[in-house]
Amino acid sequence: MRSLVMALLTGGMWLFTTSATAQLDHSLVVGPDACVDCHSAENDIWAESTHFKTYEELSQSDRALEIAEALGVDDIEAPDGTCVGCHFTLTGETADEAEPIAGISCESCHGAAADWIDAHGQYPGEDAESESPAQKQQRLATAEAAGQIRPQLIHKIAANCMDCHTVPNEELVNTGGHPAGSKFELVSWLEGEVRHNLFWSNGEENKEASPERKRIVYVVGLGTDLEYSLRALAKSAAAGTYRSEMKSRVEAATVKLKAASGAVSDGSISAMLAAASGLNLAEPNAAKLKTAANAIAKVVKKFVVTADASTMGKLDGLIPEEGHYSQKY
Numbered sequence: 001m002r003s004l005v006m007a008l009l010t011g012g013m014w015l016f017t018t019s020a021t022a023q024l025d026h027s028l029v030v031g032p033d034a035c036v037d038c039h040s041a042e043n044d045i046w047a048e049s050t051h052f053k054t055y056e057e058l059s060q061s062d063r064a065l066e067i068a069e070a071l072g073v074d075d076i077e078a079p080d081g082t083c084v085g086c087h088f089t090l091t092g093e094t095a096d097e098a099e100p101i102a103g104i105s106c107e108s109c110h111g112a113a114a115d116w117i118d119a120h121g122q123y124p125g126e127d128a129e130s131e132s133p134a135q136k137q138q139r140l141a142t143a144e145a146a147g148q149i150r151p152q153l154i155h156k157i158a159a160n161c162m163d164c165h166t167v168p169n170e171e172l173v174n175t176g177g178h179p180a181g182s183k184f185e186l187v188s189w190l191e192g193e194v195r196h197n198l199f200w201s202n203g204e205e206n207k208e209a210s211p212e213r214k215r216i217v218y219v220v221g222l223g224t225d226l227e228y229s230l231r232a233l234a235k236s237a238a239a240g241t242y243r244s245e246m247k248s249r250v251e252a253a254t255v256k257l258k259a260a261s262g263a264v265s266d267g268s269i270s271a272m273l274a275a276a277s278g279l280n281l282a283e284p285n286a287a288k289l290k291t292a293a294n295a296i297a298k299v300v301k302k303f304v305v306t307a308d309a310s311t312m313g314k315l316d317g318l319i320p321e322e323g324h325y326s327q328k329y
C-alpha cells in the first residue's frame, strides 16, 4: 500500500513538476545493472550514448569546471548539488546515503523502478505465449500504476525529456554560462543515439518508429516544448540571456506548431496555439504563463489518445528524416 501511494504521488509529480531538476526518488532507484539481464541489447546502445558518458566525462570537462566555478560549486558530483539532478542518477535509501551511480540512465526515462521492475516483465507461465491478452493488459497496467513510464505514454516521455532539456534554471544559465536548453525536436532526438527499439526482435533490429507514431511524437514534442518553454519563462526573475533564450524557444515552437496546423487541420493543434496566444513574452507574467502551460499539457495528453495519425500524412514533410537524427557519438 505504501509503495502504491508513493508511486501515485511521484507519478503525479512527474507530470506537473516545474523544478529545475528532474530528480527521481533515489530510494526507489534500482540502477541500470538491474535491467541488463533481460535487456542487454538496450543496455549496449545506452552505453554508447551521451547520457551514459556524462557520468565519466562531466567532472573531467573544462567547460563543466568553468560553469561550476562561476556558480561557486566545488563538487560537480555532490549528491545535493546543482548538477546531479540532470546529469546523473542517484540511488540510496536516505538523503545521507544518496550517491550518483550512473549518468542519465534507464530509470531517468522509464521511472524509478523498485515498485514496477518485478511486475512489468514477469509472465504468469513460462513465456509470453502462456499469457492471455487480458493478463497482459493487467500486467502492463500494474507496472504503469506503479510508476513505469511506458513507450505508449508519449506525453509523459516528452515532458520528462523537456524537464531536463529546457534547462529551467536562470542562475545556471545567467551566472554559470550553461547552455539555455537544447534545440530539442522529439522525433530526431529519439531516433538518433537514444533509439533502442530492439526487444521484439531479440536484439536483431533497432527499429525506427512507424510513420504514424512519428506523427504523434512530432506534434507532442512541439506542444511539450512550448509548454516547458513557457514554464521556464515563468521562472525568469530578470532580463538577461535566460529570459531572451526562453522567449526565443516559445517563439520557435509556436512557428513550428503553426506550420503543423497549416499542414493538417487538427483541433488539438489549434487549441495548443490558442492557449499560448496573446501572452506578453518580453515582460512575462508567471501566473498567466503557467495557466497557458497547464492548458497545453491537457490538450497534448488528450491528443496522444485521440489523434488519428493515419489521416496526418501531410505532417511527414515537416518531420526530420534519417541523416538529421541527433547523434553526438
Ligand code: HEC
Binding pocket: 030, 031, 032, 034, 035, 036, 037, 038, 039, 106, 107, 110, 113, 117, 120, 121, 122, 128, 140, 149, 150, 151
Ligand atoms: C526479469 C526480466 C526483466 C528485467 C530484470 C527487466 N525487464 Fe523490462 N521487460 C521484460 C519483459 C519480458 C518485457 C516485455 C513485456 C511485454 O510482454 O510487454 C519488458 C518490457 C520493458 C519495457 C517496455 C514496456 C511496455 O510497456 O511496452 C520497458 C520500458 C522496460 N522493460 C524497461 C526495463 C527497465 C528500465 C528495467 C530495469 C529497471 C527492466 N525493464 C528490467 C523483462 C525484464
Ligand code: HEC
Binding pocket: 020, 021, 022, 061, 063, 064, 065, 067, 068, 071, 073, 076, 082, 083, 084, 085, 086, 087, 163, 164, 165, 166, 167, 168, 169, 172, 176, 178, 179, 181, 182, 183
Ligand atoms: C536542468 C538540467 C541541468 C542542470 C541542473 C545542469 N545541466 Fe548541464 N546540461 C543539461 C543539458 C540538457 C545539456 C545539453 C545541452 C545541449 O543540448 O547542448 C547540458 C550540457 C552540459 C555541458 C556541455 C555543454 C556544452 O557546451 O557542450 C556541460 C559542461 C554541463 N552541462 C555542465 C553542467 C554543470 C557543471 C552543472 C552544475 C553546475 C550542470 N551542467 C547542471 C542539463 C542540465
Ligand code: HEC
Binding pocket: 032, 035, 036, 039, 042, 043, 044, 046, 051, 104, 105, 106, 107, 108, 109, 110, 150, 151, 157, 190, 194, 195, 196, 197, 198, 199, 200, 209
Ligand atoms: C533518454 C531516455 C531513455 C533512456 C536513458 C532509456 N530509455 Fe528505454 N525507452 C525510451 C523511450 C522514449 C522508449 C519508447 C520508444 C521510443 O519512443 O523511441 C523506450 C523504449 C524501451 C523499451 C521498449 C522498446 C524495445 O523494443 O526495447 C525497453 C525494453 C527499454 N526502453 C528499456 C530500457 C533500458 C533497459 C534502458 C537502460 C539500459 C533504457 N531503456 C534507457 C527512453 C529511454
Ligand code: HEC
Binding pocket: 022, 050, 051, 053, 054, 058, 085, 086, 087, 104, 108, 109, 157, 158, 160, 161, 162, 164, 165, 182, 186, 189, 190, 192, 193, 194, 326, 327, 328
Ligand atoms: C535527467 C535529465 C535528462 C533527461 C530526462 C533526458 N536527458 Fe537527454 N541529456 C541530458 C543531459 C544533461 C545531456 C548532455 C550531457 C552532456 O553533454 O554531458 C543530454 C544529452 C542528450 C542527447 C545528446 C545530444 C546532445 O546534443 O546533447 C540526446 C540525443 C538526448 N539527450 C535525448 C534525450 C531524449 C530523447 C530524452 C527523453 C526521452 C532525454 N534526452 C531525456 C539530460 C537528460
